Amino acid sequence: MKKFLTLALLMQLLTGCALYDAYFMAKFDMNEYQYITRIRTHSQLGMPLCGRPEVKEHVKYIYVTATEYKNYAEMIPRNEDSFKLASTLITITDDFYKRYQGDQPVSAVYCRAKFTAIAQSSENIQKVIGAKPR
Numbered sequence: 758m759k760k761f762l763t764l765a766l767l768m769q770l771l772t773g774c775a776l777y778d779a780y781f782m783a784k785f786d787m788n789e790y791q792y793i794t795r796i797r798t799h800s801q802l803g804m805p806l807c808g809r810p811e812v813k814e815h816v817k818y819i820y821v822t823a824t825e826y827k828n829y830a831e832m833i834p835r836n837e838d839s840f841k842l843a844s845t846l847i848t849i850t851d852d853f854y855k856r857y858q859g860d861q862p863v864s865a866v867y868c869r870a871k872f873t874a875i876a877q878s879s880e881n882i883q884k885v886i887g888a889k890p891r
Contacts, residue, residue: 789839790886792826796846797879800872807868813857819875820854823847842882849874 796819803815827843830836853871856863 786833786836786839786886789826789830790883792822792829793846793879793882793886796822796826796850797876797883800875800879804869804872804876807872808865812868816854816857820850823850839886842885846875846878846882849878 799815799819799822803812803819806812806815823843823846827840827847830839830843833839849871853875856867
């Protein structure tokens with residue numbers, strides 16, 4: 758009888774932990790959210806550097822992280838909407854990255870416009886990802 762009560766109590770505790778996790782666990786994919794947060798952060802940090810050589814590092818980081826985000830979102834089942842958002846973000850970052858790989862100087866106005874577009878797009882994606890159930 759003691760073994761039965763111990764087992765019943767143990768099962769109750771395990772169920773309680775699962776309920777706790779289900780209630781307090783994030784309702785969205787934390788990895789996707791982290792990717793997009795890093796992209797948004799680097800777009801905000803890179804914007805004041807437009808016209809300076811250091812901006813190239815931020816542009817490359819954003820492009821690489823956006824590519825990782827797209828590749829990650831692509832293979833998750835029933836994640837087509839997030840993959841579409843990631844693909845849209847790639848089109849913005851790809852052109853920006855290619856401009857900085859060339860020999861022609863990039864204007865500060867173009868640089869700020871691209872960083873603004875990336876920051877706004879990533880903020881919108883954060884809102885969508887944060888609201889979607891997992």
